[in-house]
Amino acid sequence: MAARKTSRAENEQKAPTPKGKAAAKKTPPAAKKAKANPPTPPKKTGASPWRTVKPEPEKAPEPGRALMVIPQPEPPPPKTPWQEFKAGLPDSLSDFLGFIVRGGHMAAWCGERGIPYTTMLTFISSDPRRSEMYLRAREDRADVLADEIVAISDEDTLEVKELAPGVKVAVFDKTAVARNRLRVEARKWVAAKLRPRVYGDKLEVESTVNHKAVPDDELLARLAALGVVLPSVMPQQGGEGGNA
Known part of the structure; x- marks a missing residue:
């Protein structure tokens, strides 16, 4: 009989495995491909990575038990x-006196701040020390008015008029002059009332005369010491009795 030819695969199976070496397992091509590209797991649609916690329902109060409300x-x-103004004392009073010294008056100060005029006037008059401070501030205001009179007098009241094309003349503005004269006279009157000894037109002279009654005898003695001799003054008395 003719000898059967063995295939290469049969020879490999019959060949003995060398000692100390593990037999190599061959992986089929399909398995290699599946191992290289593992299947992607299906994505879950609408899933959120955050955990949703449902709020617990409010518990109804137990019957017969009232809830405590903290007012x-x-x-x-x-x-x-x-x-x-009262809470800001004494700084608020200093601001008021400074306003008066700078030329203001109490009515304007009260109107700007919404304070009744009579309330402020009563507050000033109720304390002698505050009254003195207010009067001193009003007197100092007279000095400010005097400085304003000088500044108003130095104002330029000229007006430039064009008489002809290219011909300009500077003339006094009659309206400005009349207005400045009124401003000066008003300040002079107020300053004279606030500080009459300094800005008043009349010189006030004060004198005190002490009169003391002197008896007739003492008066005659003083005259005699001066060389004046006068008969003594004796009261005349009517005669006793009389014609019937």
Whole structure:
């Protein structure tokens, strides 16, 4: 019989495996491809990575048990302009006196701040020290008015008029002159009332005369010491009795 030819695969199977070496397992091509490109797991649509916690329902109060309510303090009412002035003392009083010294007056100061004029006047008059400070501030205001009179007098009251094309003349502005004269006279009158000894037109002279009654005898003695001799003054008395 003819000998059967063995294939290469059969020879490899029959060949003995060398000692100390593990037999190599061959991986089929399809398995290699599947191992190189593992299948992608399907994505979950609409899934959120954050955990959603549902709020717990509010528990109803137990029957017969009242809830305690803690009262909250009410905000304080806004302060009035007069209360703010009183709270800012003594700085607010210094601001008021400075306003008077700079040429202002109490009515304007009260109107700007919404404070009643009579309330401020009563506050000043109720304390002798405050009254003295207010009077001193008014007197100092007279010096400010005097400085303003000088500044008004130095104002330029010229007006440039064009008489002809290219011909310009500087003339006095009659309206400005009349207005400045009125401003000066008003300040002079106020300054004379606030500080009459300095800015008043009349010189006030004060004198004190002490009169003391002297008896007749003492008066005659003084005259005699001066060389004047006068008969003594005796009261005349009517005669006793009389014609019936």
